[in-house]
Amino acid sequence: MECKNNKQIATITKHAEILANKISSHNRIIIVHHYDADGIASAAILAKALQDSGKTFSEISIKQLYKDSLNEILKKGEPKEDFFIFADFGSSHLNDIEDFFGNNFAIIDHHQPKCPRSDNFLNCWHFGLDGSTEACAASLSYILAKSLTKPEALANFAPLAIVGALGDIQDSVGALKGLNKAILDEAKYKGSIKITKDLRLYGRYTRPLIQFIVYSTDPIIPGLTGNEENTTKFLLANGFELKRNGVWLCYENLSFEEKQKLATALIIYMRSIDMPEWKINRLVGEVYTLTEEPVGPLKDAKEFATLLNACGRNNCPEIGFEICLGDRGYFYEQALSILAEHRKKLREGLELMLEEGLQEARHFYYFNAGSRIKDSLIGIIAGMLYSSNLISKEKPIIAFANQDDGFVKVSARATHELTEKGLNLGLLMRSCSEELGFDSEGGGHQIAAGAKIPKDKLNEFIELLDEKLDKKNKFIKH
Numbered sequence: 001m002e003c004k005n006n007k008q009i010a011t012i013t014k015h016a017e018i019l020a021n022k023i024s025s026h027n028r029i030i031i032v033h034h035y036d037a038d039g040i041a042s043a044a045i046l047a048k049a050l051q052d053s054g055k056t057f058s059e060i061s062i063k064q065l066y067k068d069s070l071n072e073i074l075k076k077g078e079p080k081e082d083f084f085i086f087a088d089f090g091s092s093h094l095n096d097i098e099d100f101f102g103n104n105f106a107i108i109d110h111h112q113p114k115c116p117r118s119d120n121f122l123n124c125w126h127f128g129l130d131g132s133t134e135a136c137a138a139s140l141s142y143i144l145a146k147s148l149t150k151p152e153a154l155a156n157f158a159p160l161a162i163v164g165a166l167g168d169i170q171d172s173v174g175a176l177k178g179l180n181k182a183i184l185d186e187a188k189y190k191g192s193i194k195i196t197k198d199l200r201l202y203g204r205y206t207r208p209l210i211q212f213i214v215y216s217t218d219p220i221i222p223g224l225t226g227n228e229e230n231t232t233k234f235l236l237a238n239g240f241e242l243k244r245n246g247v248w249l250c251y252e253n254l255s256f257e258e259k260q261k262l263a264t265a266l267i268i269y270m271r272s273i274d275m276p277e278w279k280i281n282r283l284v285g286e287v288y289t290l291t292e293e294p295v296g297p298l299k300d301a302k303e304f305a306t307l308l309n310a311c312g313r314n315n316c317p318e319i320g321f322e323i324c325l326g327d328r329g330y331f332y333e334q335a336l337s338i339l340a341e342h343r344k345k346l347r348e349g350l351e352l353m354l355e356e357g358l359q360e361a362r363h364f365y366y367f368n369a370g371s372r373i374k375d376s377l378i379g380i381i382a383g384m385l386y387s388s389n390l391i392s393k394e395k396p397i398i399a400f401a402n403q404d405d406g407f408v409k410v411s412a413r414a415t416h417e418l419t420e421k422g423l424n425l426g427l428l429m430r431s432c433s434e435e436l437g438f439d440s441e442g443g444g445h446q447i448a449a450g451a452k453i454p455k456d457k458l459n460e461f462i463e464l465l466d467e468k469l470d471k472k473n474k475f476i477k478h
C-alpha cells in the first residue's frame with residue numbers, strides 16, 4: 001500500500017497484529033456488528049479471515065449497542081473461552097465491555113472515542129486517521145483480517161472495505177482518502193475495482209435518468225433536485241431520450257459522449273444559476289465500479305452499500321452478510337426485493353414528512369414521526385429532506401421515532417456546508433444525552449449522529465439542543 005498515510009497505516013497494522021494474536025488463541029469467535037453496510041461488510045471480512053484460518057465463528061447483527069445488550073451478547077458464547085469482536089461500534093462502551101468480557105474482546109471502530117488507545121481497542125482516531133473520511137470499520141477490519149490469514153484468502157474482499165466506506169459516506173470530499181484509499185489502490189491493482197472520474201450522482205446502474213438527477217443531494221441542484229417536471233424538461237431540452245425501445249434509460253446506458261454531454265449540460269446549468277464553483281465541483285468525482293459483479297446494484301460500490309443497508313434496516317442483515325460472502329443466487333434475489341421495498345418505504349416516509357411539514361426550533365428543524373416511520377429509516381429520510389428544496393440548508397434536521405423498547409430514537413443530519421462551519425452532530429448528541437443522564441447512548445459523526453432518549457424527555461432534549469446550538473452559533477460565521 002503506497003500513500004501519504006503510510007506511517008499511520010503501518011502503526012495500525014502493528015496494533016492489528018497484537019489483536020490477531022489474541023484472537024488466534026481462541027477457537028470460537030463471536031462477531032457482534034452494526035446492522036448497516038459498514039457493519040455487515042466488516043463482519044463478512046472478518047468471518048472470511050476466521051473461516052480461512054480454521055476458526056469457528058458466529059455473527060450477531062444489532063441495530064445499536066447499548067449497555068443493556070451486553071449481558072445478552074455474553075450469553076451467546078462461552079464466557080472466558082470465546083472471543084468477542086465488536087465491529088463498527090463499541091467506542092463509547094469500552095469500560096462496560098471490559099467489565100463484561102474481561103480480556104476476551106476486540107473493538108474495531110471509527111466513531112469518535114472517549115477512551116485512550118488500548119490493546120483490545122482498534123480505533124482509527126487513535127492513529128491520526130479521521131474516522132469520518134479516512135477509515136471505516138470495514139477498512140479497519142480488512143487490516144485486521146490480513147493479520148489473521150493469508151492475503152490470497154482475502155483477494156476478493158478489498159472491495160467490501162470500500163463498500164463499507166461508501167455506506168458511511170466517507171467519499172464526501174469527492175474521493176476516498178487515508179486507509180480507505182490505500183485499500184482502494186490495492187483493489188484497483190488487483191483489478192477488482194475500477195476508479196473513474198464521473199458524475200457522483202446515485203444510481204448509475206439502477207435509476208432511470210430522471211431519478212438519477214432528481215435525487216441528487218450532493219450537490220443539491222436548485223430547480224432540478226426534487227423536481228421531476230423540471231428535470232424531464234432539462235433532459236429533453238438537452239437532447240436526451242428518456243427511454244430506448246420502451247425501457248427507461250439509466251446513466252450507464254449512455255455512450256461516453258452522451259455522458260460527457262450530460263455532465264457539461266449540468267455544469268452549464270449550475271453556472272447559469274450562479275452556483276458557487278466549489279459546489280459545482282462536487283458534481284464530478286471518483287466513482288467505483290466492481291468489475292466482477294453482474295450489472296445491477298452490486299456493480300457500483302455505493303449501490304452495493306445501499307443494498308446492504310436495505311437488508312440491515314429491514315431486519316435481514318444476514319441476507320446482506322451472505323451476499324458479502326459471495327452469494328449471488330438465493331440471498332441475492334431476496335435482497336433485490338428488499339431493496340425495492342426499502343425504497344418504497346423511504347419514499348412514503350419522505351412524503352409523510354413533507355405533507356405534515358417540519359417543526360422549527362431556532363437552530364434546527366425537527367419532526368416527530370412517532371410510530372409512523374421505522375426508527376431505522378428515520379435518519380435516512382431526514383437526510384433526504386435536504387433535497388426537497390423546502391428547507392434551508394443552513395440548519396440541521398433532527399428526527400424522532402419510537403423504538404420498540406419504549407424509548408425514542410433521535411437521528412440528526414446536517415449538510416457539508418454546516419460541518420465545514422464547525423457543526424459536529426456527534427459531539428452534540430453525546431453532550432445532550434450526557435446532560436440528560438444517558439451518558440453512553442448518544443454520538444456518531446459530524447454530519448450524521450443519533451441518540452436514544454426516554455419519551456418524557458423529548459421536549460427537554462429539544463430545548464437543550466437549541467440552547468447548545470445557540471451558544472455555538474455565536475462563534476460561527478454565517
Ligand SMILES: [Mn+2]
Pocket residue numbers: 038039088110136137168
Ligand atoms: Mn461505520
